[in-house]
Every structure is written in C-alpha cells, then in structure tokens.
Amino acid sequence: MTSTNDTSTTASGSTATGSTATGSTATGSTATADRIARRQVDKFSERRRQLADAALLTLSELGYARTSLREIAKDSGFSHGVLHYYFRDKVDLITYCVRQYKAHCVERYDGIVATVDDPEVLLAGVADALAGTLAQDTLMHRLWYDLRTQALFEESFRADVAEIDGSLERMIWRTVEAYAGLVGRTPSCDPSFAYATVDGLFHQALLRHLTGSSDALDGLRAGVRRQLPTLVG
C-alpha cells in the first residue's frame, strides 16, 4: 500500500528529527516532491515516536511479560490497529522503544558529570545524581533491567540492549576518569569493572527503593562514594 512503511525497521541510527532542512534543493519540482516526502516522513516518524512513548509508559508500569499491544494502544489514545500501521510487529515496536529509551537515557545522563574541581564535590554530585534519577525515573529504570534481562532470552533485543549497556558503561567511565584527574591519579581498573560494580549498587538500590526501603537512596549515595575512590590509584 504505502511506501513509507518501508522505513520501519531497517534504519537504526536515523532519527531524522533535528534536520528540518529548510535548505532548498535545485529544481522546483524535485524540491516540492522532497518537501512532501519530508513532511510525510516527519509526520510518520513523529507519530512513531509518540506511540513509542505511550508504549514505554505502559511497559514501565506492567513490565515486558504483561504488556500487550492493545494495552499500549489504549494508553496512547489510539485504536489497537494503528500499531501495525506504524510498526511491523511487536518486536519492531519494542525494539524501537528500546532505542528511544536509550536516547532519553544518554540525554539525561550527559549532564551528570558536573564541571567541578573538587573531587569530593564530584563524588557527592555523582552520588546525588544517581540517587536522583533512581528516585525520579524509578519505573523507567525498572523497565531497563527488565528489557536487559529479556534480551538474554530474546535475541532480537540483544544488539540494542548491548548498545545501551555500552553507553552506560562509557558514562560511568567518564566519571571515573574525571575523578581520577581531580585527585591526580589514573584509573586502575577496566571500564567494565567500574560499570559492573556501580551498576550492582544501582540495581540493588532500585530493588530496595521499589520495595519501600527508605534507606535505599542513602545506601546508594554511600555506596557510590565508597566504591568510586577504589577505582583509581
């Protein structure tokens, strides 16, 4: 039926949002056709993003195992049939959701490593930032661990999940490098070791925070402030 449907799954890195592309091309006819095509593509991908947002909301509340396409559609305000107009199937939708979650993630995490000159201030800032996002985006973090676990069973998700995991590891590593620089030393461990231990602390804190433990946030802060200095030397 349509030609726009072909852009559903293949393109992985093409967000195609920031470039509103007001630059006019050569001839008038091709420019018009281009504009039409771009407008359609923009509307198409915009609706995809909107639906993926609703799906992320539903997923974060119910979890992967209990989320159905009809429930996602209900939360989005559209009918359930529209999902197959914008996504090939359920795997395509959730894969797109994972990618969108990644964008939301790195955007939020990039502002964490503050530009400070005191190592203690950096430690406190990182600990507070991690505790802050844990308290504020609790359900999204729960969804992340859920999807990461599902990727161990569903091979379709592994690539995207691994990419997100890598970006998180790099984020932690930037923190370690910044701290090492402030104390005049160099990191003494792998990026993977730093990420594994800090992620373990974060994972446990999320678990406790979700089960109502009031000291989960303080425990995370204390844990991060204790663990980070052991990673340099």
Add this chain to the structure above:
Amino acid sequence: MTSTNDTSTTASGSTATGSTATGSTATGSTATADRIARRQVDKFSERRRQLADAALLTLSELGYARTSLREIAKDSGFSHGVLHYYFRDKVDLITYCVRQYKAHCVERYDGIVATVDDPEVLLAGVADALAGTLAQDTLMHRLWYDLRTQALFEESFRADVAEIDGSLERMIWRTVEAYAGLVGRTPSCDPSFAYATVDGLFHQALLRHLTGSSDALDGLRAGVRRQLPTLVG
C-alpha cells in the same frame, strides 16, 4: 475432593522430606493412619517437587515471559491438566519453583567457602567457584535474574525472591568475613555493599558469557579478586 490439596500454598517452610520418621507412635491404629497419611503426603510433595523441577528446566530455557503451563507439562512428561492437581494456579507453581531454586542454590553455595588458611588461596577459590557455577549453571542464573526482575512487577514473588536475595547476601558476607579473618582485619563495609558489588560483577559476567564473550569467566575471576580485598580494612 481431596484433603491433600490444602497443603498447596500455605506452608512455606515445610519441606517435610528429611523426616522419614520411623519412630512408632502410641497405638497401632493411629500409627497406621499416620503412616498412610505420611506416605500420601510424601508422594504428593514428591510429585510436586518433580513437577517443579521440570518447570525450572523449562523456565530456565524460555524465561518467565514465554513459559506456559502446557510447555512445562510437556517437558515433565505429564499432561497439562496434572499441574492444577498439584498446584492451585500458575503463581502457586512458580512460587514453589522459586523456593525450590533457593534450596538448590544455598546447597550449592555452602561448599564454596573452603577451609583454607591462606587469604590468596581463599580469593582464588572463591573466584573459581563463582566462575565455575556461572559456567555450569548458566541458564539457572539467567532464570534467577529473570525471576528477581519479575518480582519487581509481580508482588506475589517478592517475599520469596527477597529471601533468596538475603541468603545470597549472607553467603557473600561469610566470604568477606572469612577473608577479613585471614588477613587479620575486619570487614569495612555493609553486607549489602559487598553483595551489591559482587553481584554486579557476577551479573555482568553472566551477560557476557551468554552473549559468547570468551573472557567473561576470566573477567569475573579478576573482578572478584580485585573487589574483595577492598571490602576489609
């Protein structure tokens, strides 16, 4: 119909297996009735355990989200209807499975902390033991992380999952205490901190091991040997 079905969910700690109870009671008639009742209960709980074993096998292969009662029954060699004779519903079955998994876990982990007098030997032994169970019981560990995540969405599992988590934390803590004793110091952190960081290392190693990374086991060994000494002082 039957009275034995009432023992399905309520009793949490009653394994009722070790006590074959050859001790004769008072009168002959009550002894006979007792023996009959015990035999039935034993057969009943034995079949429950057998079915739970099959369920654990299926769960570890497919994951919680994709495991159906019919698939479990197929792997067990019985028909799908028998599951509702031994378990009230799906939640009851999986809860029982989690408890059985816990027994399997602590039994295996209890032999890890070897009785050695050299701290370096202890470190190497613990690292090897963790890497060994990760390589040998890979799918079971994957299932554990899956169920622990599901417990964040399904409240029915939380109690049992928290109990297993606590026993794992205590196991790690015993290791930390043993190491601290061998080096003539005392632990300098919470049990929860020790568990969170080591579990983070184990979780990451499992992830890499499952995705085919050949250095996952060595990375876990190196990580454990690096992290444990930082926990005492």
Add this chain to the structure above:
DNA sequence: AGGATTTCTTGACGATCGTCCAAAGCCCTC
C-alpha cells in the same frame, strides 16, 4: 470543491493462554 492519498477504526481470524471438569486409569487395602 473534489479526487487522491494518508491515517485510523473496527471487526474478524487463528493461535494460545490459564483454568476447570468429567471420566478413565492406577494402586492399595480388605
């Protein structure tokens, strides 16, 4: 304005799910 195209709704399909139940099979006791 009106035809073409995109977007969305609605209902249906087959498959599979958890659950239940009547009947058959089994094994033990007398």
Add this chain to the structure above:
DNA sequence: GAGGGCTTTGGACGATCGTCAAGAAATCCT
C-alpha cells in the same frame, strides 16, 4: 479380585493474544 480413593488424562471453555484486511475518516493537493 472387587471396591474405593488417589492420579492422571484429555477435551472443553472463555479470555486474550498478535495479526491482518476492509472500509471509514481525515488530510492534502490541484
């Protein structure tokens, strides 16, 4: 070996799942 309770079977039920297609509704272009 006949009777009776415990086990097991296999089919059926309603619900829900992902998917699809036909048509209504909305939007766009000339």
